[in-house]
Amino acid sequence: MAFGVLSTTSLLAFGVPAANASAMTHVTEMFTTAASGISHAYHRNVDWRLVARLAPAGMIGGAIGAYLLANIDGKVVEPFVSAYLIAIGLLILFKAFRPRPTREVRDWIVPPVGFFGGLLDAIGGGGWGPVVTSTLVGRGHDLKRVIGSTNFTEFAVTLTISLTFILTLGWSELNSAIGLIIGGVIAAPFGAMLVKRLPVRALMVAVSMVIITTSALRIF
Numbered sequence: 001m002a003f004g005v006l007s008t009t010s011l012l013a014f015g016v017p018a019a020n021a022s023a024m025t026h027v028t029e030m031f032t033t034a035a036s037g038i039s040h041a042y043h044r045n046v047d048w049r050l051v052a053r054l055a056p057a058g059m060i061g062g063a064i065g066a067y068l069l070a071n072i073d074g075k076v077v078e079p080f081v082s083a084y085l086i087a088i089g090l091l092i093l094f095k096a097f098r099p100r101p102t103r104e105v106r107d108w109i110v111p112p113v114g115f116f117g118g119l120l121d122a123i124g125g126g127g128w129g130p131v132v133t134s135t136l137v138g139r140g141h142d143l144k145r146v147i148g149s150t151n152f153t154e155f156a157v158t159l160t161i162s163l164t165f166i167l168t169l170g171w172s173e174l175n176s177a178i179g180l181i182i183g184g185v186i187a188a189p190f191g192a193m194l195v196k197r198l199p200v201r202a203l204m205v206a207v208s209m210v211i212i213t214t215s216a217l218r219i220f
Contacts, residue, residue: 004029004126005088006207007180008081009214011125016176018078019069022125023165026066028180029158037152045148050110050141054132054149057114058121058157065122066164077123082215084124089211091130096204109139114153122161128154 004025011021040046069077117132129150136146194203 003032003184004121004128005085005124005130005211006126008125009085009211009218012078012082012218013214018081018125019072019165019169022066022069022081022122023162023169024177024180025125026122026158026161026165027177028184030155030162031181032184033151033155033158037155040148040151043148045144046152047142047145047149050136050145050149051153053107053110054114054153055156057111058118058128058132058153059160061115061118061120062122062157062161063118063164065119066161067168069123070165070168079219081124082218084120084127085215086212086219088124088127088130089208089215091134092204092211093208095130095134096201096208110136118157118161121157122164128157 007025007028008021011024012018016024037046113132113135117128117135120131121128132150132153133146136150137143
């Protein structure tokens with residue numbers, strides 16, 4: 001969770017247009033989400049019924065969000081994207097200190113959550129994990145199943161978003177994604193080492209602070 005929003009906020013800080021930043025992040029995530037999804041499926045953390053409800057809605061929302069972002073002036077949409085990223089950072093911070101709820105699961109909420117999760121993920125360059133995972137856990141779904149299912153579904157959503165960006169922007173605009181892919185692969189083992197040694201709450205607080213600070217500076 002938060003690879004997308006961290007990558008996007010960093011690219012925006014370097015002056016990359018909002019559409020290109022989101023596109024490069026999602027092309028990179030095709031590789032990271034594939035590995036994550038396969039791992040969760042292997043460890044039987046995936047609820048296939050939940051995936052079947054999430055995936056179609058998330059893919060539709062992601063395609064719409066990517067198309068809209070690719071056809072809007074980056075200077076106009078950038079403050080709104082940064083504001084959305086700040087909201088995601090606050091959501092992560094809130095989840096770091098909020099105890100797990102025990103409310104009843106209502107399956108009708110799953111497709112709308114998937115749609116808006118995909119839509120906001122494409123527009124903001126990230127947020128599928130924080131939005132979808134947090135919402136479903138808040139509705140009472142089992143934490144392990146939610147994490148496994150949303151990670152597995154994210155590959156389909158990311159693939160749809162990436163293809164939409166490639167068709168609208170062209171691959172020539174996304175060459176820098178290669179650098180993100182290489183950097184992500186190199187960084188992953190170090191992230192695993194940190195997770196073993198640092199408490200989850202501390203990691204979530206750190207991630208949220210980076211997102212909020214960089215996005216607030218961008219708006220300023």
